[in-house]
Amino acid sequence: MHHDRVKVQPRKVKKGEQVQIQYQGLLSKSGAPEVWCHYGYDGWSNKATVPMQRQNDGSFACKIPAEGQTEINFCFKDAVENWDDNSGMNWNCEIVSRGLLF
Secondary structure (H helix, E strand, O other): OEOOOEEEEOOOEEOOOEEEEEEOOHHHHOOOOOEEEEEEEOOOEEEEEEEOEEOOOOOEEEEEEOOOOOEEEEEEEEOOOOEEOOOOOOEEEEEEOHHHOO
């Protein structure tokens, strides 16, 4: 998934691999010194929040495991609980089975 504010690598996410999420949205552009990625799987089960690391370009990045069956759900927050949840839609990244990659 590539979006003007969010990039996910690799493009084809396989179950069990590490996924890098890079965020350059409203929170980073408004000067937040710290940003966290709040994520879950398959409709927000097994939720967790991890700190993101500031990158040289001003974005924030983190790695999370693709442990869900079908998707990773995620959004972002800063230290004072301002959230970027994509206007209530959050972000989702499909997890594909190894047999579907080509």
